[in-house]
Amino acid sequence: MKESVLFWPVHLKGRTLYILDETKIPQRIVYLKVRHYHQAIDAVVTMKTRAFGQFLTVCYTFMLEMQKADGLSAGAQMRLLERVAAAFNRSRPTFPFEEVTGMVLGVARKVSGSPMFRQDFISAMNGFLEQGIRQKRYQRAQEAAALIKDGATVLTHCNVSGELPLVAEFCRKAKKKVRFLATETRPYFQGSRLTAWELKREGFDVTLIPDNAAAKVMSDGDVDCVLVGSDRSAANGDFANKIGTYQIALLARHFGIPFYVLVQSSDKLSSGREIPIEVRRDEEILCFAGRNLAPEGTAAFYPGFDVVPHQWVTKHIAIHAR
Amino acid sequence: MKESVLFWPVHLKGRTLYILDETKIPQRIVYLKVRHYHQAIDAVVTMKTRAFGQFLTVCYTFMLEMQKADGLSAGAQMRLLERVAAAFNRSRPTFPFEEVTGMVLGVARKVSGSPMFRQDFISAMNGFLEQGIRQKRYQRAQEAAALIKDGATVLTHCNVSGELPLVAEFCRKAKKKVRFLATETRPYFQGSRLTAWELKREGFDVTLIPDNAAAKVMSDGDVDCVLVGSDRSAANGDFANKIGTYQIALLARHFGIPFYVLVQSSDKLSSGREIPIEVRRDEEILCFAGRNLAPEGTAAFYPGFDVVPHQWVTKHIAIHAR
Numbered sequence: 198m199k200e201s202v203l204f205w206p207v208h209l210k211g212r213t214l215y216i217l218d219e220t221k222i223p224q225r226i227v228y229l230k231v232r233h234y235h236q237a238i239d240a241v242v243t244m245k246t247r248a249f250g251q252f253l254t255v256c257y258t259f260m261l262e263m264q265k266a267d268g269l270s271a272g273a274q275m276r277l278l279e280r281v282a283a284a285f286n287r288s289r290p291t292f293p294f295e296e297v298t299g300m301v302l303g304v305a306r307k308v309s310g311s312p313m314f315r316q317d318f319i320s321a322m323n324g325f326l327e328q329g330i331r332q333k334r335y336q337r338a339q340e341a342a343a344l345i346k347d348g349a350t351v352l353t354h355c356n357v358s359g360e361l362p363l364v365a366e367f368c369r370k371a372k373k374k375v376r377f378l379a380t381e382t383r384p385y386f387q388g389s390r391l392t393a394w395e396l397k398r399e400g401f402d403v404t405l406i407p408d409n410a411a412a413k414v415m416s417d418g419d420v421d422c423v424l425v426g427s428d429r430s431a432a433n434g435d436f437a438n439k440i441g442t443y444q445i446a447l448l449a450r451h452f453g454i455p456f457y458v459l460v461q462s463s464d465k466l467s468s469g470r471e472i473p474i475e476v477r478r479d480e481e482i483l484c485f486a487g488r489n490l491a492p493e494g495t496a497a498f499y500p501g502f503d504v505v506p507h508q509w510v511t512k513h514i515a516i517h518a519r
Numbered sequence: 520m521k522e523s524v525l526f527w528p529v530h531l532k533g534r535t536l537y538i539l540d541e542t543k544i545p546q547r548i549v550y551l552k553v554r555h556y557h558q559a560i561d562a563v564v565t566m567k568t569r570a571f572g573q574f575l576t577v578c579y580t581f582m583l584e585m586q587k588a589d590g591l592s593a594g595a596q597m598r599l600l601e602r603v604a605a606a607f608n609r610s611r612p613t614f615p616f617e618e619v620t621g622m623v624l625g626v627a628r629k630v631s632g633s634p635m636f637r638q639d640f641i642s643a644m645n646g647f648l649e650q651g652i653r654q655k656r657y658q659r660a661q662e663a664a665a666l667i668k669d670g671a672t673v674l675t676h677c678n679v680s681g682e683l684p685l686v687a688e689f690c691r692k693a694k695k696k697v698r699f700l701a702t703e704t705r706p707y708f709q710g711s712r713l714t715a716w717e718l719k720r721e722g723f724d725v726t727l728i729p730d731n732a733a734a735k736v737m738s739d740g741d742v743d744c745v746l747v748g749s750d751r752s753a754a755n756g757d758f759a760n761k762i763g764t765y766q767i768a769l770l771a772r773h774f775g776i777p778f779y780v781l782v783q784s785s786d787k788l789s790s791g792r793e794i795p796i797e798v799r800r801d802e803e804i805l806c807f808a809g810r811n812l813a814p815e816g817t818a819a820f821y822p823g824f825d826v827v828p829h830q831w832v833t834k835h836i837a838i839h840a841r
Contacts, residue, residue, distance in 0.1 A: 223811065
């Protein structure tokens with residue numbers, strides 16, 4: 198099946214990591230060339246990559262640093278990986294960097310006694326990404342497609358890292374018509390720039406709406422189900438996703454519309470209350486494309502995420518980690 | 520009391536109408552110079568003026584045309600006013616142009632037998648605008664201020680045509696602290712460009728949030744009441760306002776937060792279902808400041824307004840027409 202470039206937005210080739218610069222879409226498809234983990238951290242903090250792209254960036258950055266570490270002892274290699282982990286853990290609050298780096302360090306420790314430590318680590322990580330992640334994302338997309346009825350209109354918010362075109366493709370294979378309503382998703386416009394772009398590119402039916410029109414399209418009877426992704430989930434099924442997901446879930450509940458979420462299941466946190474919410478810089482809502490939307494110095498509050506309680510989720514469509 | 524420039528954004532001086540170009544705020548305060556009613560219609564269609572500005576534009580455009588009509592017979596003057604009315608009635612669907620032009624034609628017909636038709640019409644209109652509108656808006660702002668408790672945070676959406684700083688000023692006079700949360704109000708950014716701008720300019724406490732954060736700030740307990748304006752109301756108390764007002768009202772109801780609306784009462788329509796909803800051009804959500812947010816040709820749906828059912832309104836704060 199053809200994949201959206203957003204489905205696997207990071208690639209490691211030799212000693213260079215290529216990270217899709219999502220801020221340049223839809224104008225251009227450009228990859229940042231990363232040769233040192235500090236550059237990878239920077240791509241995360243400035244949101245050049247996000248969501249699943251962050252996950253891949255973490256995994257591949259460890260592999261990149263190991264590619265370059267041929268002159269180091271196994272102990273020094275392990276310490277290097279620990280520095281990389283610590284740097285990612287400090288980068289952004291809501292995404293579970295600690296879980297991901299902890300998992301990768303676990304893989305490293307398992308093979309650290311081997312005389313082929315570097316090669317074994319890289320090969321174990323490649324296996325994990327292909328079998329543990331790529332294949333499971335395909336399964337999850339197929340599961341989601343099975344929930345969508347023929348002729349349905351699916352409302353989505355933000356961007357599910359290239360998985361929505363795959364869901365649409367599974368619907369097409371099953372001869373089911375599906376139409377998407379994508380919220381534009383201020384302030385980063387993931388809906389306009391990424392979701393509408395990738396769905397249109399693959400020939401699927403997508404209509405963009407302002408975030409403010411979600412309740413209107415629901416009350417007009419134009420939404421059959423909601424399907425969103427998740428940036429972090431808790432053991433009880435609460436999950437955090439892009440700011441605005443919470444109000445869409447509440448509206449869906451009011452209108453009796455099924456609400457589905459694609460999650461990576463996790464049991465590190467017991468409930469959504471424990472998920473830290475990143476507050477982004479005021480400038481990100483005060484300016485756009487170099488133009489001031491509000492006078493300089495205006496106070497702003499831009500929480501990057503909100504948490505949807507598990508009771509409002511009709512079905513979690515999960516990848517179970519390892 | 521000092522008025523926001525948005526409180527009375529249109530002025531007639533001699534044979535020129537000055538319409539505040541709201542699209543240039545916050546960068547500049549610029550007035551369009553209008554000498555013919557076609558230019559006034561254009562300012563309405565392109566949303567250079569909006570909401571209460573549209574109301575003033577209609578009233579003053581009739582007065583402008585009468586200023587210029589000194590060479591015409593009374594019959595020809597009346598026919599001119601009817602052409603102006605017909606042109607406004609065709610301009611945009613949701614705002615009640617027919618009600619406003621009908622009211623103005625009524626004023627004209629009342630004095631059309633007078634030998635001083637032009638002067639009497641202009642003087643009657645001036646009286647109506649000063650006593651019937653400006654004074655009543657002051658009273659309405661004072662009534663709204665009385666509902667706000669000391670220390671309250673008021674969430675607002677879009678822009679209430681300069682009336683919010685007046686509400687804040689009445690609170691200040693009553694020694695009540697008030698803080699505003701303004702949604703940015705995509706896609707036209709009235710919240711960022713107008714509401715935050717005018718409140719900050721007059722020294723009031725305002726914080727801008729993405730439209731997507733409304734439910735989050737409510738669930739965090741950060742909102743004591745909602746106060747919005749209205750573009751059109753029905754006899755049963757339903758009202759239309761900028762797209763997104765409906766979902767804010769629904770969220771407020773869920774969280775038990777009082778929801779107040781400043782309306783011009785009207786009994787022309789029996790319920791909100793009869794209010795026609797303008798659908799704006801796709802480009803208005805696909806582009807911003809000359810930059811494409813989504814690929815060209817992406818489908819979009821941008822209803823300019825939505826309708827809040829009267830049951831969700833805690834209190835209507837009304838101006839009763841005439």
